[in-house]
Amino acid sequence: MNKNNKLQEFTPLFEPKTVAVIGASAKGGALPNHFIRRIREFGYSGDIYPIHPSAADIDGLPAYKTLADTPLPVDYAYIAVAGAQIPDMLTAAKGHVRFAQVISSGFGEVDEGKELQDQLVAAARAGGMRLIGPNCLGIFTPRGGVTFAEVGPQETGGVGVVSQSGGLGTDIVRRGLGRGVKFSGLITVGNCADVTPTELLEYYFADAQTKVIGMYIETAKDGRRMFEMLRAQKAAKPVVILKGGRTQQGLLAAASHTGSLAGDDRVWMALSKQTGCVMVDTLDQFIDTLLLFQSLTPKTAQPTQRVTLFGNGGGASVLATDYFAKLDLDVTPFDATTIAALAELKLPPGTSITNPVDCPVGTLQQDDGRVAEKILDIIYASGKPDALVMHLNMSAFVGRSKPEVLDNLVAAALRVQEKYPGQAHFVLVLRSDGEPALEQRKREFRARAVALGVPVYDEMSNAGHALAALKLHERFVWTRSTESL
Amino acid sequence: MNPQELIARARAQQRTALDERAGKSLLTEYGVAVPRSVTVKNAGEVDAAFAKLNPPLVVKIMSPDILHKSDAGGVKIGLKSAAGVKDAINAMAASPKIKGARIDGYLIEEMAPAGQEIVIGGLRDPQFGPLVMVGLGGIFVEVLADVSFRICPITRLDAEEMLAELKGAAILAGARGRKPASRAAIVDALLKIGGDNGLLMQHAEDISEADINPLMVSESGAVAVDARFILR
Numbered sequence: 001m002n003k004n005n006k007l008q009e010f011t012p013l014f015e016p017k018t019v020a021v022i023g024a025s026a027k028g029g030a031l032p033n034h035f036i037r038r039i040r041e042f043g044y045s046g047d048i049y050p051i052h053p054s055a056a057d058i059d060g061l062p063a064y065k066t067l068a069d070t071p072l073p074v075d076y077a078y079i080a081v082a083g084a085q086i087p088d089m090l091t092a093a094k095g096h097v098r099f100a101q102v103i104s105s106g107f108g109e110v111d112e113g114k115e116l117q118d119q120l121v122a123a124a125r126a127g128g129m130r131l132i133g134p135n136c137l138g139i140f141t142p143r144g145g146v147t148f149a150e151v152g153p154q155e156t157g158g159v160g161v162v163s164q165s166g167g168l169g170t171d172i173v174r175r176g177l178g179r180g181v182k183f184s185g186l187i188t189v190g191n192c193a194d195v196t197p198t199e200l201l202e203y204y205f206a207d208a209q210t211k212v213i214g215m216y217i218e219t220a221k222d223g224r225r226m227f228e229m230l231r232a233q234k235a236a237k238p239v240v241i242l243k244g245g246r247t248q249q250g251l252l253a254a255a256s257h258t259g260s261l262a263g264d265d266r267v268w269m270a271l272s273k274q275t276g277c278v279m280v281d282t283l284d285q286f287i288d289t290l291l292l293f294q295s296l297t298p299k300t301a302q303p304t305q306r307v308t309l310f311g312n313g314g315g316a317s318v319l320a321t322d323y324f325a326k327l328d329l330d331v332t333p334f335d336a337t338t339i340a341a342l343a344e345l346k347l348p349p350g351t352s353i354t355n356p357v358d359c360p361v362g363t364l365q366q367d368d369g370r371v372a373e374k375i376l377d378i379i380y381a382s383g384k385p386d387a388l389v390m391h392l393n394m395s396a397f398v399g400r401s402k403p404e405v406l407d408n409l410v411a412a413a414l415r416v417q418e419k420y421p422g423q424a425h426f427v428l429v430l431r432s433d434g435e436p437a438l439e440q441r442k443r444e445f446r447a448r449a450v451a452l453g454v455p456v457y458d459e460m461s462n463a464g465h466a467l468a469a470l471k472l473h474e475r476f477v478w479t480r481s482t483e484s485l
Numbered sequence: 486m487n488p489q490e491l492i493a494r495a496r497a498q499q500r501t502a503l504d505e506r507a508g509k510s511l512l513t514e515y516g517v518a519v520p521r522s523v524t525v526k527n528a529g530e531v532d533a534a535f536a537k538l539n540p541p542l543v544v545k546i547m548s549p550d551i552l553h554k555s556d557a558g559g560v561k562i563g564l565k566s567a568a569g570v571k572d573a574i575n576a577m578a579a580s581p582k583i584k585g586a587r588i589d590g591y592l593i594e595e596m597a598p599a600g601q602e603i604v605i606g607g608l609r610d611p612q613f614g615p616l617v618m619v620g621l622g623g624i625f626v627e628v629l630a631d632v633s634f635r636i637c638p639i640t641r642l643d644a645e646e647m648l649a650e651l652k653g654a655a656i657l658a659g660a661r662g663r664k665p666a667s668r669a670a671i672v673d674a675l676l677k678i679g680g681d682n683g684l685l686m687q688h689a690e691d692i693s694e695a696d697i698n699p700l701m702v703s704e705s706g707a708v709a710v711d712a713r714f715i716l717r
Contacts, residue, residue: 223612227636255502255552255715256694257626258606258618266634267613273650274635274643483642 006199007206013099013132014185014207015144016075017046020067020097022089023080026055031103032080033059035138035148043153044145047072051089067093067100067127076146077129078138080104083116086134087123095128099195102134103166108191109135121193136190137166140173142183143209149173157182158211159290160204162197164189164218165244168283172216176287180450181294184210198226205233212293213237214286218244227271234480235276238293238473242286243268243279276476278469285465288457292466293473295455296425300481303474304386304425304467306330308379309356309460311391312364316431317356320391320460327468329387331356338382345374355383364392365401369408376416380423387470388417389463391429394438410445414452425470427463428456488514488684492691492716501716504547506592508712512697515677515684518708522594527578528571534593535567541596544573550586557582562596597710600703601657601666604632605678607685607695609717615689617679619644619671621653622699629653637679638686644675670707674700693717 019039024032036048036059049070050058057063064070067077067089073096079086080103090100108117117134124131132139138148143156149170159181163169169188176183184207189197197217204210220226230239246265272279280286307329309317321331333354334342342353348366352358357375364372372390379388390413397406410428417426428449432438446456457463486494491507503511509519523534524547535542546559554560558580561573574591577583602622610616613636620632633647648654648668659665678684678697685692694715701708 220612223610224614227613256606256608256696256713257604257698258608258696259694259715261606261618261620261626261630261632262608262610262616262634267610267616267636270616270635271613273646274639479642483640 004206006202009130010200010203012075013139013187014141014203016099016146018049018070018072018075019044019046019146020049020051020064020070020074020077022051022067022077023103024050024052024058026052026058026063028059030080032078034150035078035080036061038148038150039146041152042142042145042147046075046145049074051077068096070096073097075099076139077101078103083107083113083120083134087116087119090120090123090127090129090131093127093129097127097129099132100124100127100129101132101136101138103136103138105135105190107134108193117191117193124194131194132187133190134193135166136188137169138188140169140183140186143185147173148188151177155182156184156209157294158184158209159214159294160184160207160210160212161186161214161216161290162189162200162204163187163216164192164197165216166190168216171283172214172287175283176290179287179291180446180456181287181291192221196222196225198222198229201226201239202229205237211237212240212290214240214242214290216242216244216286223267227275230271230275230277233275235473235476238298238469239275239277240286240289240293240469241268241272241277241279242281242283276473276480278472280465280469284462288462288466289469291450291455292427292470295450295453296427296470297422298470298474298477299386299425300474300477302386303478304329304471306332306385307387307389307467308334308383308385308424309389309391310359310375310379311357311389311393311429312359312361312396313391313393313431314352314358314360316391316393316460317352317358320389320464321356323461324464324467327464329464329467329471334383338378341378341382342375345371345378347371355385361396361400364409365397365405368402369405370412372409373412373416376412377419380416380420385424387425387427387467389427389429389460389467391431391460391463394430394432394442395435398435398438406441406445410448414449414454417454418452425467426454427467428454429458429460429463430456431459486510488688492688495716498549500549502549503714503716504549504589505545505712506547508714509709511684511714512709512712517674517677517697518706519712520594520597520708520710522592524590524592525574526590528574531571531574531593532567535570538593538595540565542570543594543596544570544577545592545594546577546583547589547592548583548586549589551583559583597701597708598703600701600707601663602699603666603671603702603707605674605697605700606632607678607692609689609693610636615679615685615692617675617683617685619647619651619675621651621656625651625653626698635679637689638681638683639675639679641672641676644672644679647675648672664704666702667704667706670702670705671700674707674709691716
C-alpha cells in the first residue's frame with residue numbers, strides 16, 4: 001500500500017510532463033538558462049515554463065510571472081535565484097506545483113540561513129508542494145528527459161541514486177556513465193529540508209526500473225525511519241551507501257563507557273549488519289559496486305564464496321589471491337578432475353592450471369587467443385566457481401601479439417559467459433599502463449562487455465571489493481530471508 | 486515499584502541517573518537477574534540484613550554525588566561476617582572522599598559466582614534512537630574498544646552476530662583453561678535489554694545512556710553485578 005503511494009507520489013518528479021524554471025535570465029548565461037539548454041539537448045519533450053517577473057520570453061520560450069500562471073500545473077520546478085525571494089514564490093504557487101527543487105544555497109547549511117530554511121519549508125507547505133533541497137544541484141532522470149549535468153542523451157538503466165552532495169552527484173553521473181553505469185535516476189537532495197533520502201529510497205524500492213540503489217549521505221536526520229524502512233525491506237534490492245563524515249569519535253560528553261565508545265561509524269556499521277546495506281569508503285568503490293549490481297544478478301540461494309582467477313600476470317594473480325582472501329573470498333585450487341581436464345589442453349610450460357589459472361602471453365596467444373574459450377569452458381563446466389574473474393594485462397601483449405589476439409580473448413570471454421547463464425558471476429579486469437592507444441582499446445572492450453552485462457574493472461582489487469559487496473548482499477538475504485521481524 | 490515509577494521517582498528527586506538499586510530493580514522488571522541484596526541506612530541495620538543473605542557479601546555506597554564508587558573507596562568485597570560488613574560501612578562513612586557526600590545508604594549484596602565479565606550498554610543516538618552494545622569486560626572494552634553496536638530493536642540473529650563479531654569472542658568458549666561462558670545467557674540478556682519489547686525500546690524517551698558493567702556470565706547463566714542508567 002505504502003509502497004505504491006511513494007511510487008505514485010514521486011513518479012511526476014522522475015517523469016515530469018511540465019517543468020518550470022526560475023532564475024533564467026532574458027539575456028541568457030545564468031545557470032537556469034544552461035538547465036533549459038541541457039534538458040532540451042537531453043531530449044526533454046514536455047512543456048518548459050520559464051518564470052520571470054518581467055520578461056515576455058526566455059530562450060525562445062514564453063515566460064510566466066509566477067508559478068501559478070503556467071498553462072498546465074507544474075510537475076517539477078527548478079529554482080536557482082537568491083534565496084530570500086524563494087519563499088514568496090512558493091507560496092504564490094497555490095497548489096499549482098508538485099515538486100520544487102531549490103538549487104540555491106544560504107539556507108540551513110549556514111547558521112544565518114536556518115531561519116530562511118524554516119520559512120522555505122513553511123512556504124512549500126502553504127504552496128501545496130514537496131520541496132527538494134535546498135542547496136543541491138538538480139535531478140538526472142533519463143526516462144524523464146531531465147538532467148542537471150552536462151551529458152548527452154542517455155538510455156534509462158537500473159541504478160537509482162540519492163546524493164546529499166550536488167558536486168559528488170555530478171561526479172557519480174559523469175564517471176558512472178563513463179564506466180557503463182546506466183541510471184534509473186539520480187537526485188541531489190542537499191539539506192533535505194522536506195523530502196528525505198528515506199522517501200527517495202522507498203521510491204526506488206518500489207520503482208520497477210530500479211535494480212540497485214546507491215546513496216551518498218552525510219547526515220541522516222530521519223535515521224530512525226531510514227533504519228525501519230531498510231529493515232522491513234530485507235535487502236529486496238541491493239543498497240550501496242557511501243557515508244561522508246563517518247567518525248570513530250564517541251559522544252563528546254558521554255557519561256558512560258557505552259557513550260564514549262559509540263561513533264557515527266559504529267551506527268552505520270550496525271545499520272549495514274541489520275539491513276544488508278553495503279557500506280563503501282570511496283567514490284570509486286561506490287561506482288564499482290553499483291556497476292556490479294547493475295550487471296550481475298545476486299544468487300541468494302548460493303552466496304558467492306569460491307572465486308576463480310584466470311589471466312596473465314603471475315605476480316598480479318598472487319597479489320589478487322592474497323587480497324581476495326582479506327576480503328573473505330576464497331581462491332582455492334581446483335579439484336583433481338578439473339586440473340586433469342585443464343592438463344589435457346597441454347598448455348605450454350609456465351602455465352599454472354590450479355587456480356589461479358595463470359597463463360603467460362605465450363599461452364594466451366595460442367590459436368590467436370581462441371585458447372581462452374577452451375580454458376573457460378573447463379572452468380565453468382568442471383571447476384564451477386561462484387565467481388570467475390578474467391584478467392588481461394593488456395600491456396604485456398604490446399609488441400608480442402597480433403592486435404586481434406586481445407579481441408579474440410575478450411570475444412571468447414563474452415561468448416563463454418553467455419553459454420553458461422546463471423552459473424558463475426563473470427567479471428572482467430582489463431589492466432593497462434595508461435598508454436593512450438591501449439586506453440582506447442580498453443574503452444571499446446568495456447563498452448562491448450558492459451552491454452552484455454559483464455562488469456569491467458581496471459584492477460583486481462576493484463573487482464575484489466565489488467565481489468565482496470555482492471557476497472555481503474547475497475549472504476544477508478540468504479541468512480535473513482526466513483527471519484521474522 | 487514498576488519501571489515508570491522508578492524513573493519518575495528519580496526525576497522527582499532531580500537525579501540525572503538511577504541509583505544502583507533502582508537500576509537493578511529496572512533490570513529485574515525486564516527479567517535480567519541481579520544479586521540478592523538489602524539496603525541499609527547505617528551499620529546499625531546490618532544484623533537484620535545479614536540474616537537474610539548468603540555470604541560472601543559485598544557492600545557498596547549509594548550516593549548521588551559519587552559516580553565512580555570503587556575509585557572513591559565505596560566498594561568492599563568478600564565480606565563473610567556481620568562484623569565485617571559493619572566495619573566496612575563505618576570505614577566508608579569516615580573516608581575522606583565520601584565524608585562530604587550525600588549518602589542514601591549502603592547496598593549489601595550477595596557476591597555473584599565467578600564468571601566471564603561482559604558489558605552490555607545502551608545509548609540513545611540523536612538520529613537512530615536507542616542503540617545496544619556488547620563487549621567483553623575489563624581491558625577488552627576499556628583498552629581495546631572491542632565492542633559491537635546495533636540499532637534497537639535487535640533480533641536473536643542480530644544478538645548472535647554481535648557476539649560473533651567481537652575479536653575476543655573465542656574467550657567465551659573458554660580459552661586458556663578458563664570455564665566457558667554461556668552465549669545463550671548473553672544473547673538472552675541482550676534481547677531483554679535491546680530486543681523488541683526490551684528495556685531500551687520501552688524507555689527510549691527516558692534513558693540516554695546505560696552501562697551494565699559487569700554482567701557476570703557463568704556456564705549456566707548471567708547476573709548483572711552493576712548497572713547505571715543515565716536519564717535524558
